[in-house]
Amino acid sequence: MCWVYFLKFKTEVTNVFLKFKNWIENQSGHKVQVVRSDNDTEYTSNKFSKFCHDARIEHQYTTPYTPQQNGVSE
Secondary structure, eight states: OOOOOOOSSGGGHHHHHHHHHHHHHHHHSSOOOEEEEOSOTTTSSHHHHHHHHHTTOEEEEOOTTOGGGHHHHO
16 A cells, blocks of 8 residues: 555644554654754744654754755655
């Protein structure tokens, strides 16, 4: 099964990521330890930061204004 979901609003990121995290952990049997994202507002929100903190997920950000790192975070 392929896991695909299209966001209608940026505010959906945390809830969709929670579903993805649960799915990928069930499929692989491993815990998500690190998430790397750009510095866009949906990933820097307090809600997403709190989620990562509570789930003990290290949240890494790419360097702003470096399009060379786009492939790393997307």
